Structures are given as structure tokens and as C-alpha cells.
Amino acid sequence: MSILLNSESRVLVQGMTGSEGTFHTQQMIEFGTKVVAGVSPGKGGSQHLERPVFDSVAEAVIATGATVSGVFVPPAFAADAIMEAAAAGLELVVCITELIPVNDMVRARAYVSSRGARLVGPNCPGLMSPGERSKVGIIPNQNGRPGPVGVVSRSGTLTYEIMQSLGAAGYGQSTAVGIGGDPVLGLSFSDVLELFAADPTTELVVMAGEIGGSDEERAAELIGRGYPKPVVGFISGRTAPPGKRMGHAGAIISGNTGSAASKVAALERAGVEVADTIEQIVERVSARLRRG
Amino acid sequence: MKLLEHQAKAQFRSEGIECPMGRVARTPGEAESAARELGEVVVKAQVPIGGRGKAGGVKVARSPEEARAAASQILQMEIRGYRVPAVLLEELLDIGQELYLGVTLDRDRRRLAVLLSFAGGMEIEDVAERTPEKIAKLWPDPFSGPLPFEIRQLTLNALASAQGEQVLERPRLLSLMVPLVQRLYQLCQRLDATLCEINPLVITRSGQLIAGDGKVEVDQNAEYRHQDLVRELGGDAEAASSGDDQLEVEARRRGLTYVHLGGDIGVVGNGAGLVMNTLDLVKQQGGSPANFLDIGGGAKAEVVRQALEMVLLDPEVKGIFVNIFGGITRGDEVAKGLIQARDELQIQLPLVVRMTGTREEEGRRLLEAAGITPAVSAPEAARRVVEMVAGAGR
Structure with a gap:
């Protein structure tokens, strides 16, 4: 599944x-x-x-x-x-x-x-369901491994790296979805989280956000209302200055919205463990899945 | 691309939005003759940033001689780093009320939003923070644009939080707002703009709606459709970017995705998310990143060389951290590119390379043989580059 x-x-x-x-x-x-x-x-x-x-x-x-x-x-x-x-x-x-x-x-x-x-998407790496041997997009084939982790991320390479690190530690993915780095996107973090909630193979979700917009904050609201599976969070761009576009068209802190601090705080308020590094993502996934 | 006020107003006029009578002047002499034509004027610096009034870039002139003096002064100014290529002289308006009207991208709604407030003249961000109830919003269907009844409702919603007496009677205000909002929205679509703003939108004592100021930002991704505007910006463009970070201006010229951050550790990586994370790692280890530089997917040796060259233009850089995730890109190819770049550019600074993914072993062996420090984990690499830079400084 x-x-x-x-x-x-x-x-x-x-x-x-x-x-x-x-x-x-x-x-x-x-x-x-x-x-x-x-x-x-x-x-x-x-x-x-x-x-x-x-x-x-x-x-x-x-x-x-x-x-x-x-x-x-x-x-x-x-x-x-x-x-x-x-x-x-x-x-x-x-x-x-x-x-x-x-x-x-x-x-x-x-x-x-x-x-x-x-x-x-757009401006995304697409998605991959390793256990189903199906992908649409550009996620490198060797990074996918079947398993219980749902991955949702705004970034491309960061998604590949998370998938690879999880895989190396023995944790494969149900589906990995790169939602894209643009300001106007199709599926949001919340949309994908709702899909993972209903998917029996997904036991845990890794959500990797970045600065810009407030999709992460809205996802945190969704999780805070009661989400059936553990979520491990990750936010990149903690050191990004306001007003500068960090590569992705959507990765920009404008005025009071979009800072990493606000996203981390919103996720933590919702009870999400936020990792500081990819290594920490793997540790937290490992701890959660062992705990069962 | 940000238009200067006079360019934004030329676009407003072409859409049928009323603006004050005005002339652009690039010399004090031009300003004097413009004022002879216009009478009492306001002289305004044409710079692509806000806050010019506070910086002394806006002056009222009661005579042609005063206009000349004001222009002469303003044209020599540098406002927050930006040179002033021209001044706009405009007739003085008999201001009754100041409103705010803007069309801007709303990322959450995935639409353009129309914002209207009777608290005009102030920075809308300040209004949004302190008294959000004073801003009425509308998210039109992008295919139909704002419909008349929606605009009337928007106006009524804004009126509900307006204070003081209204210059215009309600029926007249409602009927004037409908075409104005439609025209501004239409302009935003036509120019592929992410922001079209009139602040203040002046209601004169005689009851006319006039654009007191104008801000237009054209989406960078759509600039290819607006080469006429890019050309029109022409001679002003250099001045318009004069206050920008000069390393970033150079990077734009070279077609690189680079952001200058002011620290001493140059950072290069592939993928925006990965590079942002790399900056975070450097900071976590107590270092200070000099820049963001994303070389994108499928990095070739030549791209790696250009990236390192760009990073080294910054004289503050004392060490370089290259973080590459190999997906389709092969580690050995990146390694070859890095070694070649180091030799060609004669890089003496500490260079730490972390690569993982396809052919990482081969890549690391090549780097080690060439005397470049390879690393497996990104936090470890960040720690090493921070240490090496700190050590070199002693």
C-alpha cells in the first residue's frame, strides 16, 4: 500500500x-x-x-x-x-x-x-512508492526502499538524502512526496498528512519543511487537532535572513511570516518532535518505530 | 523586477487608473522646467525601496526655483544604499482621505488577494500587525477576476472599520471602487505581477480617486514576457540595483543562485533545501556562513568551478564547505570537478567536501589523494570546516 x-x-x-x-x-x-x-x-x-x-x-x-x-x-x-x-x-x-x-x-x-x-508540485521532485515499484518524477531510483515511513518534503535533494539515510538504517518508505519549492503549490503538507493518516502501511511520517509561507504552521494545526500517527519534523533555513529568496522561489521570509522559528514552534506546540539534522531524523524515527 | 514609481504610474495610466499630473526629471534643470509647467509640486526620489520620505527623498516645492534646488539635492542622495537616477515631480493633491489598495499574492489561498483599508498612507504590514481588522480582503476567482458585487462588499467591509468622516457619499464610493479594483487586478494579471499597490490611494476634497504612489513587482519567472519593461528600465536599472548587495548583483550576472550572508565560511551545495540545511549546520557548530549557493541538479565540473570562483569573490571567505548529495550526479565526477577547480583557481583556503550517494567511495578516494578533506556526515564536515577556519585565524 x-x-x-x-x-x-x-x-x-x-x-x-x-x-x-x-x-x-x-x-x-x-x-x-x-x-x-x-x-x-x-x-x-x-x-x-x-x-x-x-x-x-x-x-x-x-x-x-x-x-x-x-x-x-x-x-x-x-x-x-x-x-x-x-x-x-x-x-x-x-x-x-x-x-x-x-x-x-x-x-x-x-x-x-x-x-x-x-x-x-510544481518545482518538485515528484513522488515514489517503493513497495509498489512506482514513481513519477526524478527521485533517484536507488534511494527508494519499501517500508513504513511516509516522507513529505518541500525540497528535492533533501528528500533523497532523508530517504537514503532512513534506508541505510533499515527504514523504508511507503511513499515519499516532494510537494515543491514554489509559492503556489498543489498538495500542501496538510493534504499529504491526511492521506498518510488513512494509509495502513504508513506507521510514521517524516515532514521536512523550510522557510517561507505558512503551510508548515497549518500542518501543525492539523496535527494538534489529533493525528493518528507519530510525526517527526524538520525545518531547514533556520539561519536564513528575512527578505532573501533562498534558492526556491517560495523560500523567503516576508514580513512576519515564514520564519523557521515560527514553524518549529508551531510543530512543537502540536507535539511534533523536530530534528535538527538528518541524522537526528533517523534517530527519532528509529526510537518511535521501536517503541511501536 | 520592481518598477520605479514613475514606471508603475505609467502602467496605472495605461489601465485607466488616475494619477497626479507629473514629469520625470534627471537633472535640476529638467526639474525646474517641469515645475514651471505643473505649478506647486512634490519632488520624489525614484528608488525601488520604501521609507524614502523619512530619508529626505520627498520634498514640496512652491516655485520652479525651489523645485530645482530640491531636485539638485535629492539627485545627489543615496537612500539606503540606492542611488537616485531620477526624480518625479507631481502636482500637489488636495487630500481629503488616504486609503490603501493592493493586489498581492496570497500563498495560503493560492490566489491573488485584493486588500483595501481606510488606514492608508501607512506601511500596510504595520496595519496588518497592529490592527488587522482594518484591512478588508477579497480572493477573486483567477478566471473571472473580482466581480462588481464582490468589490462592493469588500468596500463595505473596509468601511465598517473606517474612522472619521467620509469624503465621499457611500453610493459614489461604491461605484468608483468597482472599476478601480478591476483595473488594478487586470494590471496585475497583464504584467504577471505579484504585487500592484496604491498607497496612498488619495480621495481628493473634490471627490476624485487618485493614485498617490505606486508599487509594482513583476514576477521574476515571467520577465521573459515583459522585455519591453526590462528595456524601459534600461539606464535606471543600474541605479535601481545600486543598493543591492554587489556580490549578489555579480552572481545574478553570472546566472548563479547565490545569497550573500556576511560570514566567513563559503557554502556550496546542490538543491535549495540541502544548502539551507548546510547553512544551519555551520551555524550549529558555531560558524558563520558567508553565502548560500545552490548549483542545482546534475552538477558538472564546470558548474562546480564557477561556484567556487563566485564564493571566492567574497574577501571575507576563509574556508569553504561543499555539500553534495549524489543522486543522478556521480560522486567521482563531482570530485574531479572539485580537484580541477581547486588547482585552476589555486585555492589555498581550507576546503571540506562532504559527498554522499552514487559513487561516493570513488569520489572520496579521489579527494583524499588530492589532499582535500572528505567527510561522510554533514554535521561532522561542518564541525571540521568551522574548526579549520577558527584555527587558521589564530
Whole structure:
């Protein structure tokens, strides 16, 4: 079991014929993901990576029964690609693309919600359900290991490192989700936490936040109201000065919102143990899972 | 990209938002002749930051000669580090009331929010902190924009917390606010802005709504669609960034994701979250990070070299900490890039490299052979670089 993505998920890749799309689709196929189609407007009817390519998502869905899309198209066209996937009835859209104009995302996000679809990202590494041998996105294949830990994070490399460190200590993941580093995102920490709460394989959740916005504070409110599983928290950017964008478009302390101190305090108030280092995350996971 | 006030107001006018009559002047002579045309004026420094009034960058001039003198003074100023490339001279308004109107990104709601308050003229952040009830908010559907009834409700909500007498009668205020809010929202969409702000929004004694000041911030990710604005910024752009951190200006020119932090340990890593965490580790060990530098995924030798070169431009840097997580990137390749960079750039400073992931063993062996300190754990690497820098300082 897992959340959002399992061995039955039929995945299409928008932008599969591009260089990034090609490389990462190969990796997804190697991992075991059921990639059923590619979509590249104008290249319909061809084959790529031994998969059929379609001109539109709607055509790909009719022909292959795809349920999930991975979006690897350039920033200027990404919001449109997300809306196209939602319009075609896909249940999950995962957008890896970075540098999408934020007002494009405001529209795309509203559109996706109105269609009842779920969006992960943009500017994210995607997600992986190791026990289901399925991933959409760019999480390195060797970092996934099946197990009871749900991982949700705003960062890419930090997610990989957490997965690897947990794996090395013998703790695999049910699903790892990178929700993205942009200011306007699809799924929030709270959304993913609710999914993990309902997933029987997930015994514990590692939540890795960072400065900017208040998604972490809202997740803390959710946990504080009574969350059925232990959560280990982690916040990066404790030393970041206000007003400076720390790499991610969304990682900025503006005025009184978004500081690491406020996030750590909110999580601790909700009873979440907040680790200072990745090593500490592993220690706390280990202590919690041993305690049972 | 932040527009200067006169550029923001040119955009306001093109959308049908009324602004005071004004002229831009780049010399005292230009200011004098502008004042001859406009009469009594206010002379305002054109800088991309707030607080210019307190810094003496705004002066009232009753005659062309006074305008000349004021401009001459302001054009020589440096306001919080920013040179003043131009002044804006505007007719004096007969102010009845000052409001705040802004359209800004609300991350929590994942939408643009419209903010309206009768406590105008003040910093809206201060109002939000002290008296949040004085700000009325609206989150329009991004496809329809704000609808007339929503804007009337927004105005009524703001009025509910307004104090004192109103210049405008309620029906007139409601009917004027509808097109104004729609135009500002429309402008925000057209410019791909994350902020379009009128503060103060002046209600004159004769009952007109006029933009007293204007702030527009265009989303960096959308600048490619607004090359006309980038060009228009042209000669003012250099002055407009003159108060920015000069190392960051240089990094932007080189296309690097770099933030100057002022300490003495240079930090390079791949991935924003990982680099932020690396800074935290340095601080936890009692060190002080000099910078944030994210080389992103799939780091190649050349990118590593450019990153180290950038870090070394900062004369305060006394040691470097490179923290790489190898996913698709291979540890041995990163190691080769680092060794090459160290030799080419003749780096003598302590250099601690922590790498993990794909081919980490091979990478570490290469580093050790080349005399660079490799480390397995990031906290351990942070401790070592902090110690080495402290030791070198003795």
C-alpha cells in the first residue's frame, strides 16, 4: 500500500520526447512504473521509448486508460499542460517543471481544483512508492526502499538524502512526496498528512519543511487537532535572513511570516518532535518505530 | 523586477487608473522646467525601496526655483544604499482621505488577494500587525477576476472599520471602487505581477480617486514576457540595483543562485533545501556562513568551478564547505570537478567536501589523494570546516 501512486497507476508523461522527459521516463520505467504513453503536441502517432506518443492528453487517456500524468514541459507551457491533464480527467498530475510564472500557477491550481484532480508540485521532485515499484518524477531510483515511513518534503535533494539515510538504517518508505519549492503549490503538507493518516502501511511520517509561507504552521494545526500517527519534523533555513529568496522561489521570509522559528514552534506546540539534522531524523524515527 | 514609481504610474495610466499630473526629471534643470509647467509640486526620489520620505527623498516645492534646488539635492542622495537616477515631480493633491489598495499574492489561498483599508498612507504590514481588522480582503476567482458585487462588499467591509468622516457619499464610493479594483487586478494579471499597490490611494476634497504612489513587482519567472519593461528600465536599472548587495548583483550576472550572508565560511551545495540545511549546520557548530549557493541538479565540473570562483569573490571567505548529495550526479565526477577547480583557481583556503550517494567511495578516494578533506556526515564536515577556519585565524 501507499498513497497517491501504486503498482496499478497508469502513467503518461507530458513532454516525454524532450531530453529531460526522455531521461527521467527511462528511469521511471526502470524503476517499474507503468508508463503507458507520452504526450507531445504535433508528435502524435510516433513511438518513443517503446511507448505510443499522442498529440493530446485526452487522446492518450482514451487509448491507454492513463490515470496519472508527469509533466516535464518547459515553464512557458507547463501551466497549460497541467490544466490539459486535469481536463482529461486524470486523478493525479505531477509537475516537475521549475520557473513557472506564479500567476500561471494561480490559474492552473484553481482549474485543477475545480476538476477534482490532485496536483503535486510544481518545482518538485515528484513522488515514489517503493513497495509498489512506482514513481513519477526524478527521485533517484536507488534511494527508494519499501517500508513504513511516509516522507513529505518541500525540497528535492533533501528528500533523497532523508530517504537514503532512513534506508541505510533499515527504514523504508511507503511513499515519499516532494510537494515543491514554489509559492503556489498543489498538495500542501496538510493534504499529504491526511492521506498518510488513512494509509495502513504508513506507521510514521517524516515532514521536512523550510522557510517561507505558512503551510508548515497549518500542518501543525492539523496535527494538534489529533493525528493518528507519530510525526517527526524538520525545518531547514533556520539561519536564513528575512527578505532573501533562498534558492526556491517560495523560500523567503516576508514580513512576519515564514520564519523557521515560527514553524518549529508551531510543530512543537502540536507535539511534533523536530530534528535538527538528518541524522537526528533517523534517530527519532528509529526510537518511535521501536517503541511501536 | 520592481518598477520605479514613475514606471508603475505609467502602467496605472495605461489601465485607466488616475494619477497626479507629473514629469520625470534627471537633472535640476529638467526639474525646474517641469515645475514651471505643473505649478506647486512634490519632488520624489525614484528608488525601488520604501521609507524614502523619512530619508529626505520627498520634498514640496512652491516655485520652479525651489523645485530645482530640491531636485539638485535629492539627485545627489543615496537612500539606503540606492542611488537616485531620477526624480518625479507631481502636482500637489488636495487630500481629503488616504486609503490603501493592493493586489498581492496570497500563498495560503493560492490566489491573488485584493486588500483595501481606510488606514492608508501607512506601511500596510504595520496595519496588518497592529490592527488587522482594518484591512478588508477579497480572493477573486483567477478566471473571472473580482466581480462588481464582490468589490462592493469588500468596500463595505473596509468601511465598517473606517474612522472619521467620509469624503465621499457611500453610493459614489461604491461605484468608483468597482472599476478601480478591476483595473488594478487586470494590471496585475497583464504584467504577471505579484504585487500592484496604491498607497496612498488619495480621495481628493473634490471627490476624485487618485493614485498617490505606486508599487509594482513583476514576477521574476515571467520577465521573459515583459522585455519591453526590462528595456524601459534600461539606464535606471543600474541605479535601481545600486543598493543591492554587489556580490549578489555579480552572481545574478553570472546566472548563479547565490545569497550573500556576511560570514566567513563559503557554502556550496546542490538543491535549495540541502544548502539551507548546510547553512544551519555551520551555524550549529558555531560558524558563520558567508553565502548560500545552490548549483542545482546534475552538477558538472564546470558548474562546480564557477561556484567556487563566485564564493571566492567574497574577501571575507576563509574556508569553504561543499555539500553534495549524489543522486543522478556521480560522486567521482563531482570530485574531479572539485580537484580541477581547486588547482585552476589555486585555492589555498581550507576546503571540506562532504559527498554522499552514487559513487561516493570513488569520489572520496579521489579527494583524499588530492589532499582535500572528505567527510561522510554533514554535521561532522561542518564541525571540521568551522574548526579549520577558527584555527587558521589564530
